[in-house]
Amino acid sequence: MLNVGVIGCGGMGRDHIQRITERIQGAQVTAVSDVFEEGAKKAAGIAGGAKIYTDGKALIHDPDVDAVLIVSPGFAHVDDLLEAIKAGKRVFCEKPLCTTADDCRKVMDAEVQSGKHLIQLGFMRRYHKGYNQIKDAIATGEYGEPLIMHCTHRNPEVGTNYNTPMAVHDTVIHEIDLCHWLVDDDYDSVQVIMPKVTKYSHSELKDPQIMLMRTKSGICIDVECFVNCKFGYDINCEVVCEDGALKMGTPMAPSVRKNAQCSTEITTDCFVLFKDAYDAEIQNWVDCAAAGVIEGPSTWDGYLAAVTADALVKAQESGEIEKVVTVEKPEFYK
Ligand SMILES: NC(=O)C1=CN([C@@H]2O[C@H](COP(=O)(O)OP(=O)(O)OC[C@H]3O[C@@H](n4cnc5c(N)ncnc54)[C@H](O)[C@@H]3O)[C@@H](O)[C@H]2O)C=CC1
Numbered sequence: 001m002l003n004v005g006v007i008g009c010g011g012m013g014r015d016h017i018q019r020i021t022e023r024i025q026g027a028q029v030t031a032v033s034d035v036f037e038e039g040a041k042k043a044a045g046i047a048g049g050a051k052i053y054t055d056g057k058a059l060i061h062d063p064d065v066d067a068v069l070i071v072s073p074g075f076a077h078v079d080d081l082l083e084a085i086k087a088g089k090r091v092f093c094e095k096p097l098c099t100t101a102d103d104c105r106k107v108m109d110a111e112v113q114s115g116k117h118l119i120q121l122g123f124m125r126r127y128h129k130g131y132n133q134i135k136d137a138i139a140t141g142e143y144g145e146p147l148i149m150h151c152t153h154r155n156p157e158v159g160t161n162y163n164t165p166m167a168v169h170d171t172v173i174h175e176i177d178l179c180h181w182l183v184d185d186d187y188d189s190v191q192v193i194m195p196k197v198t199k200y201s202h203s204e205l206k207d208p209q210i211m212l213m214r215t216k217s218g219i220c221i222d223v224e225c226f227v228n229c230k231f232g233y234d235i236n237c238e239v240v241c242e243d244g245a246l247k248m249g250t251p252m253a254p255s256v257r258k259n260a261q262c263s264t265e266i267t268t269d270c271f272v273l274f275k276d277a278y279d280a281e282i283q284n285w286v287d288c289a290a291a292g293v294i295e296g297p298s299t300w301d302g303y304l305a306a307v308t309a310d311a312l313v314k315a316q317e318s319g320e321i322e323k324v325v326t327v328e329k330p331e332f333y334k
């Protein structure tokens with residue numbers, strides 16, 4: 001049985017604690033930590049009783065914790081990642097790995113130095129059945145070369161703490177990882193276009209945004225990021241190829257006809273829409289623990305996403321096309 005400690009007991013943290021407690025085979029939550037003790041106490045109850053901490057480092061060094069789930073806000077990941085590597089403990093880190101490429105480099109260097117693959121990253125779309133079907137279909141060559149991708153990432157609404165750069169490193173970070181993974185092609189450059197701002201936004205948030213990414217082979221990707229769309233959690237991705245197009249999107253629900261109406265439910269949050277993908281990624285992480293391997297997205301994937309995100313944040317300000325420049329991939333991650 002893998003004894004798991006969870007750092008960060010907010011919406012995502014509680015969702016992961018519930019899945020480990022109720023659905024995941026081979027693991028249990030034995031400790032939880034949150035800077036707000038009340039949040040940790042609530043999470044401990046979901047786990048059916050777990051040690052309560054308000055300091056992630058103390059949880060990491062608890063001998064009753066075999067592995068750590070980092071589910072605090074992105075800006076807080078780097079310190080606990082470095083501490084877990086120091087302690088030699090396996091980590092599942094929710095996206096983003098870190099909110100800057102520089103911090104990701106620190107984590108990458110520490111993991112390489114440790115000589116052990118310890119970190120799996122929470123890019124759960126790679127565990128979604130539909131996206132895997134698209135990736136496999138493209139790989140057959142039956143649809144020809146991918147040329148263009150169209151994505152929407154729409155949230156019903158976000159809090160007033162959510163700002164313009166968060167649209168990149170907190171939200172579109174999913175498409176940054178998903179799109180290059182689907183077509184197996186790295187990024188060359190990015191650009192951001194700012195449409196008219198919705199009345200539902202605030203002074204620190206330009207919303208919606210159109211983010212453009214070009215891959216090294218010339219595939220052009222547009223991502224509409226609209227985090228106050230009001231009508232639902234609307235996630236779509238279409239890959240347009242030479243001999244066909246493949247689309248995965250919401251609503252992923254039945255179309256209902258009644259009283260001369262036709263309607264289809266759109267979910268309102270990621271916890272419902274991607275429940276199976278979260279279950280699959282956490283189960284894979286637990287299963288790999290026994291073998292001491294990482295099969296899912298790695299620290300390198302987190303670094304690649306962060307470099308692209310940094311370029312997009314720069315492009316938000318400049319309005320120009322910004323290059324995506326990474327370091328050479330270390331042998332350790334090949
Ligand atoms: N994969 C996905 O689809 C999703 C991933 N996430 C990720 O999960 C993480 C948490 O997001 P949410 O739960 O939505 O945020 P949240 O704001 O609901 O919860 C964050 C929790 O972390 C606590 N916290 C803050 N600083 C901390 C620290 N230094 N140590 C321990 N706890 C700390 C806060 O008190 C709060 O309880 C983020 O990295 C976010 O990007 C969130 C939603 C969906």
Ligand SMILES: O=C1[C@H](O)[C@H](O)[C@@H](O)[C@H](O)[C@H]1O
Binds near residue numbers: 170
């Ligand atoms: O990771 C997530 C969720 O998956 C949502 O898709 C985003 O819109 C949210 O902002 C982010 O935290």
